[in-house]
Amino acid sequence: MIIDRNLPGASSKVAAGVINPVTGKRLVKSWMINELNKSCLGFYKHFENVSNKSFFYNINVIRVFNNYQEQNDFISKSSETAYKNYLVDSSNQGALQFIKNDFGSGIIQQSAFLDTKTFLDVAKNILQEKATIVDAEFKFNDLNIKDTIEWNEVSSKRIIFCEGYRMKDNPFFGYLPLPSLKGEFLLIEAKELPRNNMIKKGVIIVPYDSDLFWVGSTYDRDELSLQNTEKGVEGLTEKLNQVLKVPYTIKETGFGIRPTVVDRRPLIGCHPHHKNLFVFNGLGSKGVSLAPYFAQHFIEYLEQDGKLMKEVDIVRYQKKFTFQ
């Protein structure tokens, strides 16, 4: 049984869905990216085949440089053995007609994006055949923990909490460090912008539904209201103007709250006292790449060997708390 209500701030349904294997100013490969990419390809492609729908796209990121230093860093990194399958120097390509790339740009390969909305619809349809999906807000007062889990009229061997940023209000797992990180984004129409790449410069621009592009996003730890803000939308527009040469119109704005973790690793495991309560959370800003691999890992832990990677096991935080 899945209990899920589409509550404001939920993250997956609004995410850009990007898997970018090399990120940040210092161009660092994401944690476990080889294993995660392999798992994503198998997982998402399998569900594309099963559903006969497309939602996982292997397209490159064009990383547009802000100055010659960035260009140099990219070129030197692209010649390192560990990076040569990921980074391709394209700075000699000259000006591109649709973006401002005065300092050149490089290509990040083995990147992809998931159209999360379509994927979630497909997943829901498949799960509906195998499980009961209850559209309700889960209230902790309705939960009764014995040897089994009792919730309203339902009895279950165990319960797994996958609540995104709302875990902060969970009386059993709210002690785990999951600071919220709000992200605002735009959906724009830009008819002259090619749809065969993603573009990264300050913001990331992702080809989305029909004529639209997803543009985002902001990273705000303090302003966590469940709405778009003037500051967020203006900031994104400013960055967009610094990269696009072609005209565009803003069609929609949106936001979500990322469930981030202080050490940037997922939060998976069992409650220290209640052996039938579990948590699967902390996907931060990389849920699309982390979810398939770690869902599989979690299932093996639950059903087979009871072992979790120490980097993701919530035990790493339990030492800091005393439980009654």
Ligand SMILES: Cc1cc2nc3c(=O)[nH]c(=O)nc-3n(C[C@H](O)[C@H](O)[C@H](O)COP(=O)(O)OP(=O)(O)OC[C@H]3O[C@@H](n4cnc5c(N)ncnc54)[C@H](O)[C@@H]3O)c2cc1C
């Ligand atoms: C603007 C933005 C852009 C992003 N871009 C990317 C990206 O490009 N690539 C990437 O990998 N990741 C991206 N992310 C991050 C990604 O969205 C998250 O890592 C991931 O979606 C988290 O998934 P989750 O299932 O833990 O949480 P959620 O997707 O938030 O799901 C939690 C679900 O539980 C429900 N729920 C919670 N409490 C209750 C309750 N009491 N009762 C009933 N239902 C409840 C919520 O309503 C929601 O449906 C982005 C996030 C944002 C906000």
